[in-house]
Amino acid sequence: MLLEVKNLYVKYGNIEALHGISFTVDKGEIVTLIGANGAGKTTTLHTITRVPPPEGPKITQGDILYEGKSIIDTEAHKVVQDLKIALSPEGRHIFGNLTVEENLQLATYARKDNDQIQVDFKRVYDLFPRLFERRKQRSESLSGGEQQMLSVGRSLMTGANFIMLDEPSMGLAPLLMYDMFRALKELNSQGMTLLLIEQNARIALQFAHRGYVLDTGAIVASGNAKELMNNPDVKKAYLGG
Ligand SMILES: Nc1ncnc2c1ncn2[C@@H]1O[C@H](COP(=O)(O)OP(=O)(O)OP(=O)(O)O)[C@@H](O)[C@H]1O
Ligand SMILES: [Mg+2]
Known part of the structure; x- marks a missing residue:
């Protein structure tokens, strides 16, 4: 269990x-x-x-x-x-003034496994190609659905x-x-x-x-x-x- x-x-x-x-x-x-x-x-x-x-x-x-x-x-x-353990919260809680990539990077702050972080970036972008297309875009300008994807992506980037x-x-x-x-x-x-x-x-x-x-x-x-x-x-x- x-x-x-x-x-x-x-x-x-x-x-x-x-x-x-x-x-x-x-x-x-x-x-x-x-x-x-x-x-x-x-x-x-x-x-x-x-x-x-x-x-x-x-x-x-x-x-x-x-x-x-x-x-x-x-x-x-x-x-x-x-x-x-990661939580992708209700209401998303992303940093609107940061780009998609910066939001994902920030979620890795406590990690030291740099190689795996790069693998996880690829994993997030493979799961959500829209996030890859919009990686340089400020997160506040994403659609609601894209913000939801970013929230899930951030959970993944914590190494959970x-x-x-x-x-x-x-x-x-x-x-x-x-x-x-x-x-x-x-x-x-x-x-x-x-x-x-x-x-x-x-x-x-x-x-x-x-x-x-x-x-x-x-x-x-x-x-x-x-x-x-x-x-x-x-x-x-x-x-x-
Ligand atoms: N921080 C809080 N302080 C006091 N009461 C709270 C707090 N958070 C939730 N509650 C109360 O606890 C109960 C359960 O709330 P909860 O947010 O867990 O529901 P939920 O199932 O997530 O609902 P929703 O689908 O609307 O998000 C509700 O009666 C709510 O008013
Ligand atoms: Mg709730």
Whole structure:
């Protein structure tokens, strides 16, 4: 098991946002966590990346194991640098006044493996040819979809071997959305483990191996992607019937 979230309870101030969730991600998998607005998806990712309170949630019970070791006392910067877990955040958080290439370069700041950095640049540009075409362009002038690609590219450039993606389909037109998921699938076939957070259950379940459904801070269904797609409750609530 790469990641194991065990009976996790978290709070913001006095308000409990996750009520004892458990899920696992194996090496090489694409796992999706689907849920509506406010279900606790971003909270789950911020708990794993150890964003400290007050912006981040406080763990009150449960554990998070990564490669078998508890990471609940690990500092946020160590999650990225030492554990090599990356988050491609909701809302992208790229540096608009820097070029595409500068944004990618910046994500490598903690790395010393220069040869591998060059390999990863090529990998990002192969996955997202649009980023290669626009590598000298200021990032603020990219389209929403291109910024989303850049956000995923930056995660890769941190040297991560596990990437968590917070709604990568958000705001993308259908064609770009499929391009994005095809790129993610390709990344996975190269060996990258992915945890994909999505409101768009239909597309997430097409691309993931397994999934969990999060509803107001609790997991209400889980299984392989096909099972979930055929689950009557999931169909009704998340797939439009
Ligand atoms: N920093 C915060 N401080 C206080 N409450 C928060 C904070 N962040 C999230 N919450 C609350 O926790 C709950 C879960 O929010 P979260 O952002 O995890 O939802 P989500 O599933 O990512 O939703 P969305 O699809 O809209 O992004 C919500 O009720 C939200 O208001
Ligand atoms: Mg969110």
